[in-house]
Amino acid sequence: MRKELSFEAPAAVDRGDAEPALLVDVDGFAGPLDLLLELARRQKVDLHKISVLALADQYLEFIEAARSFRLELAADYLVMAAWLAYLKSRLLLPEPPKTDEPPAEELASRLAFRLRRLEAVREAAKKLYDRPQLGRDVFGRGAPEPVHVEHRTEWAATLYDLLKAYADQRQTKALSRVSFSKRFVWSLSDAREALDRLIGGGLDWTALDDYLMEYVIDPARRATVRASAFATSLEMVREGVIDMRQDGAFAPILIRSRKPEPERSPEGAPTA
């Protein structure tokens, strides 16, 4: 059986005066000091005036009775019993003349002090417990209003950045317009126009490349000029406007104006 020892009213615990009731209460105590405090209260005097001798007697009596019922008393109760028995003997016998031990009266008053201190702490704990507690007696704001964090972006840009950005893009754009080459591609019509002009004067066999080089200032354009001129010249051969010949692989391509007379040159067949 466990005895409820109400903390709020420790003194009011109903144990009655009969010893057997006390015996079964032993594990209701929070240690030997608690038991001693309870026994001290039974002396019904101010704890300052407590008789430690009487208290020791009561404790030893209690332990003796308890042991006759239950053998398995906790060690610290027995240690306390042994210490109290020793204290009792010191208190009863005349003090030896010289000893390392503190006087018995001092030991007794230390014990009394500890009991008073325990009682005081318990009273303090009770006062603490009786204070209005948050969430039990008093309440904070039930619906605190959160702080909204507004992320505001500060844009960093200086007038220098702005002017540089403006000038750079305007300048890049303006310059790119000027340098934009008029013809990266020499169109077929450009080629036709040039070749028409060439053969208009009654051209005799002429290397196409020699003529073309007049138009090719930039070596990078050589390919487009050559391709367009060659394609156009083939077209002109088909139309019967010019003759074309090549004497061997990688040899210069020669062209000439076709003579009005229908006589055909044996070498007239164009080579691819």
Add this chain to the structure above:
Amino acid sequence: MSRAFAAERQRSISEPKAFLEACRVAEALLFAAAEPLDADTLASRLPRDVPVADVLVQLREDYADRGVQLVEVAGRWTFRTAEDLSYLLAREAQETRKLSRAALETLAVVAYHQPVTRAEIEDIRGVSAHRGTLDALLETGWIRLRGRRRTPGRPVTYGTTEAFLSHFGLSAVDDLPGVDELKGAGFLDGRLPAGFTVPVPSDDPTLRSDEDPLDEDLFTLIAEEKASAVEDPLGDEDER
């Protein structure tokens, strides 16, 4: 003794003590509740002979001028920070960001060429406007929608704002340097073709003769502009 306290005592003479106590209880309940309370819930906790409506009216008056107020939200009652103090509950977290090069260039074009349409900006910059660049600029508060150009498609015209002037420390937009000043300051070099000009900017809020006022609301406009923006796979945002 404070005046407020004196006022309380005075009130307690003319009003039944039970009413004052009911006010205190209602006040505490409303304060501690995690959610707004309805009148019935409050009434169930008050003395029966005290009308809860009177208590709420009294509390609302008591707090009318205070930093917190009793407000009714969807038929329930709660204490809330006074509206004029709501700024107390907002904390600004400021972060500084750099404008992207594309945004900076677009901003510059708007500043010099305003009023200017998106198509004109693209033409001047020689790159299609990245979706979001103008949005981002509108967000800075430095450019604004001015009106609509009276041309087919009625495109929106953009201009700069006063916030733009104040951020860049300009007293007026025509303080922006002209072509000679830009050359003098080394922003432009000498390789420019003849006839290269920089407009004299003007942010005169009066609409030009070829501008119509914006009649739609701003959100419609922004949505419309967004929809028309070409998603540029070579987004100039990625230029750098």
Add this chain to the structure above:
Amino acid sequence: MSRAFAAERQRSISEPKAFLEACRVAEALLFAAAEPLDADTLASRLPRDVPVADVLVQLREDYADRGVQLVEVAGRWTFRTAEDLSYLLAREAQETRKLSRAALETLAVVAYHQPVTRAEIEDIRGVSAHRGTLDALLETGWIRLRGRRRTPGRPVTYGTTEAFLSHFGLSAVDDLPGVDELKGAGFLDGRLPAGFTVPVPSDDPTLRSDEDPLDEDLFTLIAEEKASAVEDPLGDEDER
């Protein structure tokens, strides 16, 4: 117009408007905050020329008789429901874990005797500390490991937290009930021989001259303390 409102207006005649506004701001901040606010935090949001102490005194007076009151806990300020309404509001209370008698007694020993070691707690209570009691208290957040006593074995010292003060509505540990009586009787003189100065409880986070900082991490410490705790067959934890 309500009388309270009239009282406000009356006050505004005799007191500068800035002061009233400061009261409103402080009131709003204190109402809105989830945690008690310190005077400095409040002061930072008030006009500079209004002393925050005066504002707090004024607010405390304004609310003295109301259902909600301004209280100082752990050196900070907060609104709480009036103590005397506890009986009505108790229904609002959530199921709070009840501390065992042993835990409460241990808490009191820590509060009054801090900084205090486990051995000192055991000495005062006259019982070996039940495993779990200190753990349970640590878990409530009301006590904390402070440091290590500079004595053989370097035992850990315990003290209370701000959450402890806040929970029990104490402005400081000096306000612990009966602390003067305990001090006067020499009961707080835990470990010093008689004749030495009487220590008072202090939760000053600054370590005392005989305390060393905790260098291990908290979990190691708790595990260590657990291991050293004696399993008490008369476990006071089991009493109720």
